[in-house]
Amino acid sequence: MASNHSSSEEVKRHRVEGPQKHIVAFVLSLALTIIAFAAVAAGDINTTFTYIILVAMAIIQVFVQLAFWMHMKDRGHLFPIIAIVAGVFVVFTAVITAVYWVWW
Template sequence: MASQQSASNHSNRRHKHEGRQKHIVAFIFSIVLSLIAFAAVASVAEVNATFIIILLLVMAVLQVIIQMAYWMHMKDKGHLLPVVFMLGGAFVALTCIVMALYWVWW
């Protein structure tokens, strides 16, 4: 009896699923960010273009974080190596962009 209970507890821990609620919240948040982006671009005549560009960049970063955390499950344990490689790739890409801008401007 005790071995059955411990086996079922181990099975429950191993197959724990986060459920629909977090995915639905992440999906709604993504939709809201997209709608805000569309509204910002539509109001380009009334609002400063620099503000809209900054707003769009911030919302794009938020979208990437949501996509990676909830849809690609990067927030779960065991995903450290892909995160390290993505951060390394982002560092190399940003270094290339900065050096290209430096090369063009000077």
């Protein structure tokens, strides 16, 4: 009886995850890309503000990609999340070390 219950939950979970979420994620990714492109193409916007928009759109885009396309929002993805966080830590450490080394 218990195994039947878990399989029905699994079927419900797969039924809920349909193309609607992928379409929403795709449209959101397109919108973020268009916003970033429009900020650069405008040309009249302050350069610093353009950089801020580009970085913000890139960060949001990373989270959208990880959540919807890489399915990091689902259960059972703790190790990949830990690996990504460790990689980001290593990259930031390397960049900070390189900048410090050059400016020394």
